[in-house]
Amino acid sequence: MKVSLFITCLSDAIYPRVGEAMVRLLAAHGVQLDFPPVQTCCGQPSYNSGYWEETRTAAKTILKAFESSDFVVSPSGSCTYMVHHYPELFKDDPYWLKLAHELEAKTYEFTQFLVQVLGITDVGAHFPYKVTYHPSCHGSRLLGVKEEPIALLSQVRGLELVPLPFAEDCCGFGGTFAVKMSDISGAMVEEKVDHIKETEAQVLVGLDMACLMNIAGNLRHRGEQVRVMHLAELLYEGVGVS
Amino acid sequence: MNPAQSTQGTVKERAGVALNNDFLRNAVKFTTERLRSGKQAASAEHGNWEEWRERGRQIRLHTIAHLDYYLNLFVDNARKNGVHVHFAPDTAAATDIVMTIARNKQAESVVKSKSMVSEELHINRALELAGIETIESDLGEYIIQLAGEGPSHIVIPAIHKNRYQIAELLSEDAGEELPPDTTILAGYVRRKLREKFLGADIGMTGCNFAIAETGSMVLFENEGNARMVTTLPKTQITLMGMERIIPSWEDLEVMATLLPRSATGQRLTMYMSGITGPKRTADGDGPEEMHIIIVDNGRSEQLGDPEFQELLNCIRCGACLNVCPVYRHIGGHSYGGTYSGPIGAVLTPALNRNVAEWDDIANASSLCGACSEACPVKIPLHDMLVYLRRRKVERGHGNRWEALGMKGFAVLMANSKRLNLALKMGRIAQKPVVHNKGITLKIGPLKGWNTYRVTSPMADHSFRENWQELSEDTRRTAPPMNAETRDRMEQILRQRRASGIQGGHHE
Numbered sequence: 001m002k003v004s005l006f007i008t009c010l011s012d013a014i015y016p017r018v019g020e021a022m023v024r025l026l027a028a029h030g031v032q033l034d035f036p037p038v039q040t041c042c043g044q045p046s047y048n049s050g051y052w053e054e055t056r057t058a059a060k061t062i063l064k065a066f067e068s069s070d071f072v073v074s075p076s077g078s079c080t081y082m083v084h085h086y087p088e089l090f091k092d093d094p095y096w097l098k099l100a101h102e103l104e105a106k107t108y109e110f111t112q113f114l115v116q117v118l119g120i121t122d123v124g125a126h127f128p129y130k131v132t133y134h135p136s137c138h139g140s141r142l143l144g145v146k147e148e149p150i151a152l153l154s155q156v157r158g159l160e161l162v163p164l165p166f167a168e169d170c171c172g173f174g175g176t177f178a179v180k181m182s183d184i185s186g187a188m189v190e191e192k193v194d195h196i197k198e199t200e201a202q203v204l205v206g207l208d209m210a211c212l213m214n215i216a217g218n219l220r221h222r223g224e225q226v227r228v229m230h231l232a233e234l235l236y237e238g239v240g241v242s
Numbered sequence: 243m244n245p246a247q248s249t250q251g252t253v254k255e256r257a258g259v260a261l262n263n264d265f266l267r268n269a270v271k272f273t274t275e276r277l278r279s280g281k282q283a284a285s286a287e288h289g290n291w292e293e294w295r296e297r298g299r300q301i302r303l304h305t306i307a308h309l310d311y312y313l314n315l316f317v318d319n320a321r322k323n324g325v326h327v328h329f330a331p332d333t334a335a336a337t338d339i340v341m342t343i344a345r346n347k348q349a350e351s352v353v354k355s356k357s358m359v360s361e362e363l364h365i366n367r368a369l370e371l372a373g374i375e376t377i378e379s380d381l382g383e384y385i386i387q388l389a390g391e392g393p394s395h396i397v398i399p400a401i402h403k404n405r406y407q408i409a410e411l412l413s414e415d416a417g418e419e420l421p422p423d424t425t426i427l428a429g430y431v432r433r434k435l436r437e438k439f440l441g442a443d444i445g446m447t448g449c450n451f452a453i454a455e456t457g458s459m460v461l462f463e464n465e466g467n468a469r470m471v472t473t474l475p476k477t478q479i480t481l482m483g484m485e486r487i488i489p490s491w492e493d494l495e496v497m498a499t500l501l502p503r504s505a506t507g508q509r510l511t512m513y514m515s516g517i518t519g520p521k522r523t524a525d526g527d528g529p530e531e532m533h534i535i536i537v538d539n540g541r542s543e544q545l546g547d548p549e550f551q552e553l554l555n556c557i558r559c560g561a562c563l564n565v566c567p568v569y570r571h572i573g574g575h576s577y578g579g580t581y582s583g584p585i586g587a588v589l590t591p592a593l594n595r596n597v598a599e600w601d602d603i604a605n606a607s608s609l610c611g612a613c614s615e616a617c618p619v620k621i622p623l624h625d626m627l628v629y630l631r632r633r634k635v636e637r638g639h640g641n642r643w644e645a646l647g648m649k650g651f652a653v654l655m656a657n658s659k660r661l662n663l664a665l666k667m668g669r670i671a672q673k674p675v676v677h678n679k680g681i682t683l684k685i686g687p688l689k690g691w692n693t694y695r696v697t698s699p700m701a702d703h704s705f706r707e708n709w710q711e712l713s714e715d716t717r718r719t720a721p722p723m724n725a726e727t728r729d730r731m732e733q734i735l736r737q738r739r740a741s742g743i744q745g746g747h748h749e
Contacts, residue, residue, distance in 0.1 A: 027724075030724055040657070178608075181253075181606055194391070
């Protein structure tokens with residue numbers, strides 16, 4: 001059984017601790033992850049900007065990297081959803097289209113993999129903090145990951161989950177949008193952080209490092225002390241101290 | 243013209259004006275929050291919302307796929323009812339038809355109910371240039387007409403104004419000081435409009451739905467003004483987009499459920515008028531003469547386009563505006579067209595076929611997908627925004643620097659060794675600008691980003707550099723997979739293969 005880690009650019013370069021938490025957490029449940037080192041980026045920046053030819057180049061690298069995997073698991077709902085665009089990109093190319101359909105069927109976001117594939121909602125974690133959860137748009141709305149993170153969080157001992165007002169509103173990241181339309185994006189992240197502050201949570205948890213990087217960046221800019229974590233980190237840390 | 247409404251400059255510049263206007267942002271935020279929570283409650287209370295959304299979508303898909311048939315059926319039936327039916331391929335033709343009718347009737351005044359098509363055609367301007375008094379009778383439309391602005395929302399045209407600003411406008415209109423009390427303000431407009439209804443030569447309306455099987459037109463409204471517009475003046479002119487058709491009254495039941503619940507959270511609209519031809523001898527009131535102008539104005543361009551045909555399914559409820567986080571911050575005028583929000587961002591370039599403006603509007607979205615999720619007929623608006631961006635690039639209108647950057651991106655992503663090298667170089671390059679584990683530098687692409695954030699630097703070691711050690715460590719210490727987990731995973735693999743998906747390690 002070959003279960004491969006699709007690390008995604010941000011977790012690779014900026015947040016390797018998220019990948020490490022996933023690897024150790026899954027290993028504790030007997031799942032040894034494989035890591036194809038030839039993987040690069042899912043191609044989302046170029047896809048969303050309209051450069052589909054460039055996207056195909058990135059997509060081919062990913063398709064080849066995971067060709068022999070039985071399961072692929074990734075710490076990002078957004079990058080996982082990007083794989084669902086691959087069949088559209090290769091609709092006129094039977095060789096790559098076949099690989100695209102395969103990858104689409106076997107790729108899971110981290111909490112989908114834990115809950116749907118492994119059937120685990122209780123990892124035995126203890127995390128005695130007030131936590132609020134931001135459901136990232138692509139993961140929750142497009143990929144449909146809504147129940148899984150809540151199921152996992154509700155089993156964590158000592159954790160108080162406080163609802164985030166207007167949780168489903170976009171944090172304003174949007175990839176190149178945050179650079180091209182920086183003032184609109186800035187207004188959106190400011191509003192998101194206002195809502196996070198309203199909850200008085202000590203920790204903000206999410207499933208997508210891009211959105212979390214955006215929110216954490218604004219929290220720090222405003223001098224707020226809220227800790228920002230990927231759910232994999234929270235669960236792993238919670239297992240460690242229990 | 244009001245600066246907030248200017249179509250000059252870029253979306254970014256117009257948005258910049260709106261972002262600095264706290265009145266506008268608070269007003270838009272206040273009302274959109276009320277509307278979207280109303281919609282949420284009304285769709286939850288409905289009980290079968292998703293099923294009805296699919297029903298609505300199927301009706302629209304079917305109608306648009308057979309638009310030629312249903313349009314002909316509608317026109318034949320409307321003519322049998324005594325309606326004068328006209329076709330207008332574009333703004334000039336539509337304006338010409340309206341002006342000809344007005345001249346024939348020697349009209350001095352027109353009273354209008356709310357119509358987005360008339361806004362799209364700028365028909366008020368044409369009538370006023372000819373010296374014909376033109377009065378909007380929808381409260382919101384009346385307000386923006388006084389302000390000399392266009393609508394900033396499909397359903398709530400004056401959403402960007404608060405009651406103090408409205409009181410100011412109406413006080414000027416009344417020639418006396420009116421208090422910022424909504425009941426008093428609405429009362430003033432009601433009295434004023436009553437005279438206008440009685441004196442108008444022509445009543446002009448839009449059309450929410452046109453029923454093919456009987457040649458009828460249907461209006462949804464909350465104020466009763468459209469009913470006055472369609473009963474008092476002797477001549478009625480209805481402007482309708484060519485895609486407003488639905489086959490039958492039975493289909494209207496679905497639309498009459500989807501539209502008000504999606505727009506305002508109402509179970510039903512306050513007034514729903516179905517009008518089948520002009521006044522008959524036995525009728526107490528109604529127009530003696532009735533014209534319907536069917537407007538194309540770029541709509542037929544979407545027919546047969548697999549990526550954009552579904553735009554014609556839109557029922558103009560405004561739900562996508564009310565959930566849009568971008569719209570909430572920049573308001574409708576920033577979009578620079580008659581239609582705003584996510585639907586406007588796609589519809590405006592689609593109707594105008596204006597490639598040069600595409601980048602502008604389509605980029606003002608984080609692609610969060612809230613619009614597509616809210617749409618009662620499931621139009622994939624966030625996908626369409628990406629298609630617009632792609633068409634612009636394909637037709638050579640992309641930003642030169644961005645195109646170059648994307649070429650570089652592809653070169654790096656084609657090969658992990660190149661990516662690794664780039665990451666290593668990035669780590670060296672960032673050293674002088676990282677302070678206290680953060681980057682606050684505000685130059686180049688970081689300027690806008692770091693105005694609102696502190697950037698996290700790259701880690702000292704990337705995940706892939708740590709991998710070997712991490713992997714060896716977990717292999718040494720972790721337990722083997724238990725039988726139950728293995729069974730679950732193998733079961734999933736079997737199901738996947740049964741559904742025709744091959745591949746993987748176990749081949």
